[in-house]
Amino acid sequence: MKVYIFGNEDLNDDNRAFKVAEKLTADFDNVEFIKVKPNEDLPFAEEKHLIIMDAVQGIENVEELSGQDLDRLALSPRASVHDFDLGFQLKYLKKLGKLGEVIIIGLPMQGEIDYFLIHSIFKKLVAQDMQGS
Numbered sequence: 001m002k003v004y005i006f007g008n009e010d011l012n013d014d015n016r017a018f019k020v021a022e023k024l025t026a027d028f029d030n031v032e033f034i035k036v037k038p039n040e041d042l043p044f045a046e047e048k049h050l051i052i053m054d055a056v057q058g059i060e061n062v063e064e065l066s067g068q069d070l071d072r073l074a075l076s077p078r079a080s081v082h083d084f085d086l087g088f089q090l091k092y093l094k095k096l097g098k099l100g101e102v103i104i105i106g107l108p109m110q111g112e113i114d115y116f117l118i119h120s121i122f123k124k125l126v127a128q129d130m131q132g133s
Contacts, residue, residue, distance in 0.1 A: 006054040056106035
């Protein structure tokens, strides 16, 4: 199972997904965490099942968001106008019909990260992946 990690490793308010992925790597051998750098082309266009992890503005707890939540999504701000706007890209791919089923593991930008909740989300996603759903 692939999980695409977004953010900016050099910015404290935007590197939460990288830190979480680093902690989860030891617990989930069958999950490949793929770091996507700012301004990098999306490596997953046309994939049928997509899992993304990123910091999300406006949430207080870890949340599992679906493609239906894209319209209310405000992902972490980027450092400059040249930086990657993931929310816009996802909405655009959806409009073009090039975005399959998407799950976003949203991390709050501030406060504590609930690793127990993240573990339960990942266990469920891994089980679904093993069943092919």
